[in-house]
Amino acid sequence: MSIKPPFTDLEIRKAASGFYQGHSLAIAFLSKGIMVALVIWALVWPANANGVLGSLNWALLEGFNAFYIIIVGLFAFFLFIVALLPQTGKRIMGTPGEKPEFSNFSWFSMMFGAGLGVGLMVFATAEPLGLWGSNPVVVAGDVAGNTEAALTSGFRYTFLHYGFHAWAIYVVTGLSLAYYAYTRDMPLTIRSALTPLFGKLMNGFLGHVVDVLGVVATILGVSVTIGFGVSQFIDGLYAITGMEWMMDMTGDAPAPATVGLIAGLLVIMSLSIISAVSGVGRGVKYLSNLNLVLSIILLLTFVVFGSFLFAMTTYASAMVDYILNFISLSFEAYNPQSVEAFSAALPEAAQPHAAALADGARNAWGSYDGFVAGLSGDAAALDEDTLRAAYDAGADQRLFGWQAGWTTFYWAWWIAFSPFVGLFLARISKGRTVREFIIGCVFAPALVCFAWMTILGGTAIDLELTGNAEGAIIGASNTAKLFVTLGQMLEGGLLSAITVMCVVLILTFLVTSADSGILVMNTIMSGGDQEIGNKHKIIWGLILTSVIGALLLAAGENNPLDALRNAMIIGALPFTMVMGLMCVSLAKALFRDQKRDAAASTAAAE
Template sequence: MSSIKPPFTDLDIKKADKGFYDGYSLPIALISKISMAALVIWALVWPANANSVLGSFNWALLEGFNSFYVVIVGFFAFFLLVIALLPKTGSRIMGTPGEKPEFSNFSWFSMMFGAGLGVGLMVFSTAEPLGLWGSNPVIVAGEVAPNTVESLESGYRYTFLHYGFHAWAIYVVTGLSLAYYAYTRDMPLTIRSALTPLLGKHVNGVIGHIIDVLGVVATILGVSVTIGFGINQFVEGVYAITGMGWLMDVTGDAPSPTKVGLMAALIMIMGMSIVSAVSGVGRGVKYLSNLNLVLSLVLVAIFIIFGSFAFSMTTYGSAMLDYILNFISLSFVAHGPLSADTFATMLPEAVKALPAEDVASLYSGATNAWGSLDGFKSGLPASFAALENADALAATVYEAGTEGRLFGWQSGWTSFYWAWWIAFSPFVGLFLARISKGRSVREFILGCVIAPALVCFAWMTILGGTAIDLELAGIAEGSIIGASNGAKLFVTLGHMIDGGFLQLITVMCVVLIMTFLVTSADSGILVMNTIMSGGDQLAGNKHRIVWGVILTTVIGALLLAGGGGLDALKNAMIIGALPFTMVMGLMCISLAKALYRDGLREKAGEVSEVAAD
C-alpha cells in the first residue's frame, strides 16, 4: 500500500510575464481568438457559403455520431449515480476537511439555476412541451396522433428527457471533474486539470493547450446559441410591449425579429453582460442570479393562480412515473440513418418496379421526420397513385421508412440538445465548480442534477401544461401552437390574463429574459477568461471586455449568416461540441481513476498511522 505514488499535480501552464497578455497563456488565447475571428470573417464575408457548409457538415457529422451522442450522455447519468451512491466517493469533501461552502444554499442554487438553464427555460417553457406534444418518437412511429390527449404522455417523456437528469448530468461531469482536482489537489480551475490522472505531465504541453482551446471554443458556441435563442424572445417581448414595427417582420407566416432588432438587442444585452462580468462573481453574477430566481418564482406563481394548475400537477405526476419507467431506454436506445438501398429492399414488389426517381421520392417522404402519413399520401408520385390498392401500399411504404424518421427526429432534436448542453458544459461546469468549494461529492451531484431537474420538470408542466390545456380546451384555437417559439409564452399569457396586469407581467418577463441573458453571458465571459489565464479566477478586467466583444461578434455574424435565423449558430455549435464530448468521456475515466487511487492512498495512510502507533 505504501508504494502508491502521489497524484500528479505539477501543472505548469506557461504564461506571458509582460505586455497585454501578462498572466495569460498565449497559445490558448491566440488559438481561440484566431479560430473565432476566422469564423466571424467567414460568416460576414460569405454568409450563404458559411450557412450551407455548416449545415452540410453538421448533417454528415450527425449521420456518423448520433448514436455516440445518445449513448455517452446515458453513460454520464449512470456514472454520476454510481459515484454518488458509493459511500467512499460520495462523502469526499471538495476542499480541506471541515471547510464550509462559500455561498449559502439559496445563492448557490440561484447561480446554478440562472447560469445553467435560465434562458432555455424562458424560451422553451411552453415551446418544448407543445412541440413534443405534436412530434416525438411515439408519434413519428405512428403509435399515437399528434396534439391529442393520447400524445401528452410521450410528449412529456421527451420533455423530461431533454431537461432532466441526463441534461444536468452533462454539466456535472465537467463541473465535478474540475472541482475535485481544484479543491482536493489544489490545481488550477481549468479544463486540462481534469485529465491529469490519465495524461500526467503531457497536459503541460501542446495536448493541454488543445484541451483548453476545445473548452473555450465549445463555450463560445454553446453560449452563442443560448444568447441567440434568448435575443429572439427578448425582441418578441419588447415588441409585445411597445409594438415598435422595426423590431419585427410581420410579412411571413409568423412574425419574426428583424436583423436590426436582433443586432440592437444583442449589443444592449452584451454591453450589460460585460459590465456585470467586470464586477465579478461575488457581486454582479450573484445579485443578478438572486433576482432571476425571485422573478422566476413570481412568474410560476402567476401560472399557478391563473393557469391550469390542477392539469399541470396531474401531468407532473404521471410524466415523472413514465420518465422513470423509460429511463434506461431513453438513455441508450439510439437510431441510425436508413439508407435508400435498405429502404428499397423493404418495399412491396409493385413499388420496387416504379421508376427510380419515384422510388427516391418515396424514400425522401417516408424518412421525413417532420412530415406525417397524410402529408406523405398527398405527395405521392402519379405512378404510385395508379397502382392497385395505392392507399394500403402507401401505409406499408411509410412504415418502411420508420427507422429513418426516428433517426431524423433523434438527430434533429435529442442530439441537438445533447450537443447544446455539452457545448455549454465547460462554461456551466467550470462555473458550478467555482461556486461549490466545500461541498461533498454527493451533495454536488444531488444538488446539481436532481434538484434543478425537478424544478425544470415543474416549470415545464406548470407553464407548458397550461398552454397545452388551453389548446385541448379549444380556448387558444391553435394560436399558441402557431406562434414562434419565442412568442409562445406571451401568447399563452394573453389567454390567461388581460389589461394592465398582462402588460405588467409581460414587462416582468422581458426583464427576466434580459437578466437571464446577462447572467449567462457574463458567466461565460468569466469562464473563458479563467481558462485562458490557466485557472486564475481573478484575472484582469481588460480581457473580460475583449472576450465580451468576441462573443458579441460571433453571435452577430452567425445570426446574419443564418439570415436572422439560428441555423448557422446551431450547426456551428453541434460541430464544435463533438470534440469536447470525447474530452468529457476521458474526464469520466480520469475521475474514476482519481477517486479509486485516492481511496487507496487514504487506506495506505491509515495503515501507516496504525503501524506508527
Template sequence: MSVKPPFTELDINTQDGGFYHGYSLPIALISKISMVLLVLWALVFPLNAGEMLSAVNTSLLLSFNTFYILAVGMFAFFLFVVAIIPSTGRRVLGTPGQKPEFSNFSWFSMMFGAGLGVGLMTFATAEPLGLWGSNPVLLSSDLAPNSEDALQSAYRYTFAHYGFHAWAIYVVTGLSLAYYAYTRGMPLTIRSALTPLIGRFANGIFGHVIDVLGVVATILGVSVTIGFGVSQLVDGVYAITGAGWLMDTTGDAPTATKTGLIVALACIMALSILSAVSGVGRGVKWLSNINLVLSLILLLTFVIFGSFLFAMTTYASALVDYILNFVSISFSAYSPVDAGAFAANAPAAVQALGAEDIASVYSGATNPWGSFAGFTEGLPEAAKSLPEADIAAAYAAGTEGRLFGWQAGWTTFYWAWWIAFSPFVGLFLARISKGRSVREFVLGAVIAPALVCFAWMTILGGTAIDLSLNSEEAKAAIVGASNSAKLFVTLEQMISGGLLQALIVMCVVLIMTFLVTSADSGILVMNTIMSGGAEETGVKHRIIWGVILTLVIGTLLLAGGGGLSALQNAMIIGALPFTIVMVGMVISLIKAMYNDGRRDRAGQPEGSASAQPAE
C-alpha cells in the same frame, strides 16, 4: 501495497507582464485567432459560411449521432453510481471540514440561472408543444399528434431533454474540475480534469489544445443560448411597444428582424460586460438572485391563472413515465436509412413505381416531422392509388429513418448544446461549489434543478397544451406562434388588460437578466481557462472577450441569410471534440477516485511528485 502519488504538478506558463499579464499566451492567442477567423468568414462570406456549416453538421450527425447518445447516457449513470457509493459520495470538494462559500439559496440561484435560465424562458412552452406534435412514439405508431393520447410521450422527451441527462452533462465537467482544483489543489481549468490520463503531457501543447477546445465550445454554446434569448427578447419588446422595425410579419409567423436582433444583442452584451467586470461575488450573484425571484413570480402567475391541476397531474404521471423509460432514452440510438435500403424494404408495389415517385415516397416516409396522415396526403399521384396495406408498409419501411432524423434534429441537438455549454456551466458550478461533498454536488446539481425544470415545463407548457385542447382558437394561436413568441401568446390567451402588460414587461426583464447572467458567466469562465485557472482575472480581457462574443453571435445570426441555423450548426460541430474530452474526464475521474480510495485505505497522504506517472 503503496500507491504512487497523484500527478499534480500542473504548470501552465502565464505572462509575467505586458498586455497578457497573468494569461497563457498560447491559449489566449489560439482562441482569439480562431474566433476572429470565424467572425471574418461569416461576415465576408455569410452565405458560404451558412451552407458549409450546414453541410459539415449534416455529415457529423450521420457519423456521430450514436456516439452523442451513448456518451450522454454514460455520463448520467456514472454520476448516479459515484453519488451512491459511500466512499466516493462523501468526499469533500476541498480540504476536510471546509464549509461551502455560498448559501444554498445563492448556490442554487447561480446554478439555475447559468444552466438553463434562458432555455426555460424560450422552451418552457415551446418544448412540450413541439414534442406534442412530433416525438419517437408518434413517429412509430398511429397516435394522432396534438391529441390527449400524445401528451404522455411529449412530456417523456421534454423531461429527457431538460432533466437528469442535461444536468448530468454539466455536472460531469463541474465535478471533474472541482475534484482536482479543490481536493488536489490544481488549477481550475479543463486540462486538470485529464491529468490522470495524460500526466505531464498536460503541461505542453496537448494541454493547450484541451483548454482551447473548452474556450471554443463555451463561446459557441453561450452563443446559441443568447441567440435564442435575444430572439425572444425582441418578441417581448414588440408585444409591449408594437414597433414595426423589430418584427417581420410577412411570413406565416412573425419573426425578429436582423435589425431588432442586432440592437437587442448589443444592449444585452453591454450589460453583460459590465456585470462580468464586477465579478462573481457582486454582479453575477445579485443578478442570479433576481432571476430566481422573478422566475418564481412568473411561475406563481401560471399557478394562479393557468391550468395548475392539469399541470400537477401531468407532472406526476410524466415523472413516473420518464423514470421508467430512463434506460431506453439513455441508450436508444437510431441510424439513417438511405434510399436504396428503403426501396429494398418497401412493398413490391412501391418498388414498381418510377424512380422519381420512389424518391418522393422515400422523402415522405423518412420525414421526422410528418405524421402518417401527412405522409398519405403528400404521396405522388401514382402512389395514392396503391392499396392501404402497401402505403402503410411503405411508411413502416421509413420508421428507422424518421426516428434517426428526429433524434439527430432534436435530442442530439440538445446533447450537443448542453455539451458545448458544459465547459462554461461546469467550470462555473465548480467555482461556486467548493466545500460541498460529491454526493451533495451530484444530487444538488442534477436532481434538484431537473425537478424545478420539470415544474416549469408542466406548469407553463401544460397550461399552453390545456388551453389548446379546450379551444381551437387558442390552439391555432399558440401552436402557430414561433418558439420565441409562444410564451407571450400563451399569456395573452390566459389573461388580459393591465396585468398582461405588466407580466410581459416582467418577462422581458427576466429574459434580459437571464441573458446577462449567461453571458457574463461565460466571459468570466473563458478568462479563467485562459489564465490557467485563476479565479480573478484582468478587467480589460473580460471586456475584450465580451466584444468577441458579441461579434461571434452577431455575425453567425446574419450568416446564411440570417437566423439561428448557422449558430446551431457551428455549436454542434464545436461540441463534438469536447464530447471526446468529456469521455476522457469520466475515465480520469474513475481512475482518480479509485486510486485515492486505495491511498485512504493504505493511510497514505496525497503527495505529489512530478516524476511519478499520472494516477
C-alpha cells in the same frame, strides 16, 4: 504496497508582462484565432459559411448520432454510481471541514440562472408543445400528435431533454474541475481534469488543445443560448411595444428579424460586459438572486391563472413514465436509413415508385397525411394499404431524423455549454461534498425544470386541448409561445405587467449567462486564475458579440439561428470526447485517492 502521490505539478506557461500578463499566450492566440477566422468567414462569405456549416453538421450527425446518445447516458449512470458509493460520495471538495462559500439559496440561484435560465424561458412552453406534436411515438405512427393520447410520450421526451441527463452533462465537467482544484490545489481549468490519465503531458501542447476545445465549445454553446434568448427578448419587446421594425412580418406568424436580433444582441452584450467587470461576487450573485425571485413570480402566475391541476396530474404521471423508461431513453439510438434500404423495405407494388415516395415517407417532420398529399402521378394512385406500408418503411429514417434534430441537438448544446456551466458550478461549490454536489446540481434543478415544463407547458397544452387557444399557441414561433400563452390566460393591466416582468427576466437571464461565460473563458485563459483583468473581460465580450452577430448575419432572414446551431453541434463533438476521458480520469482519481487514504489510515494505526 504504497501508492505514489497524484500528479499535481501542472504548469501552464503564462506571459510575465505586457498585455497578456498572467495569461497563456498559446491558449489565447489559438482560441482567438479560431474565433476571428469564423467571424471573417461568416461576414465575407456568408452563404458559403452557412452552407458548409449545415452540410458538415448533417454529416457529423449521421456518423455520430449514436455516439452522442450513448455517451450522455453513460454520463448519467457514472454520476449516479459516484454519488451512491459511500467512499466517493462523502469526499469534500476542499480541505477537511471546509464550509461552503455561498449559502444554499445563492448557490442554487447561480446554478439555476447560469445552467438553464434562458432555456427555460424559451422552451418551458415551446418544448412540451413541440414534443406533444412530434416525438418518436408520434413519428412511428403509434399515436397522433397534438392529441390527448400523445401527452404521455410528449412529456417523456420533455423530461429527457431537461432532466437528469442534461444536468449530468454539466456536472461531469463541474465535478472533475472542482475535485482537482479543491482537493489537489490544481488550477481551475479544463486540462486539470485529465492529469490522472496524461500526467505531465498536460503541461505542453496537448494541454493547450484541451483548454482551447473548452473555450471554443463555451463560446459556441453560450452563443446559441444567447441567440435563442435574444430572439425571445425581441418577441417580448414586440408584445409590449408593437414595433414592427424588429420583426419579420412575412411568415405565418411574426418572428424576430435579423435587424431586431442584432439590436437586441448589442443591448444584451453591453450590459453583460458591465456585469462581468463587476465580478462574480456582485454582478452574477445579485442578478442570479433577482432571476430566481422573478422566476418564482412567473411560476406563481401560472399556478394561479393557469391549468395547475392539469399540470400537477401531468407532473406525477410523466415522472413515473420517465423513470420507467429511463434506461431506454438513455441508450436507444437510431441510425440513418439509406435510400436503398428504404427501397428494399417497400412492398412490391411500390418499388417502381421508390424515388417519388422516399422524401415524404422518410421526413421526420411530416405526417402520413402530408406524405399522401405530397404525392403526384402514378405514386399518388397507389392503394391505401400500399401507401401505408411505404410510409411505415421510412420509419427508421424518420426516427433517426427526429432524434438527430432534437435530442442530439440538445445533447450537443448542453455539452458545448458544459465547460462554461461546469467551471462556473465548480467555482461556486468549494467546500461541498461530492454527493452534495451531484444531488444539488443534478436532481434538484431537474425537478424544478420538470415543474416549469409541466406548469407552463401543461397550461399551454390544456388551452389547446380545450379549444380555448384555437391553435394560436401552436402556430406561434418557439420564442413567442410564452407571450401568446400569457395572452390567452390574462388580460388588461395584469397581462402588461407580467409581460414586462418576463422581458426583464429574460434580460437578466441573458446577462447572467453571458457575463458568466466571459468570466469562465478568461479563467481558462489565465490557467485557472479567478482574478482577471477587466480589459480581457471586455475583449472576450466583444469577441462573443462578434461571433453571434456574424453567424446571425450569415444565416439570413429565413432561419437566422441555423448557423449558430450548426456551428455549435460541430464544436461540441471534440469536447464530447474530452468529457468521456474526464469520466475515466475522475474514476481513476477517486479510486486511487481512496486507496491512499486507506494506506495512510493503516500506517497511522501501526
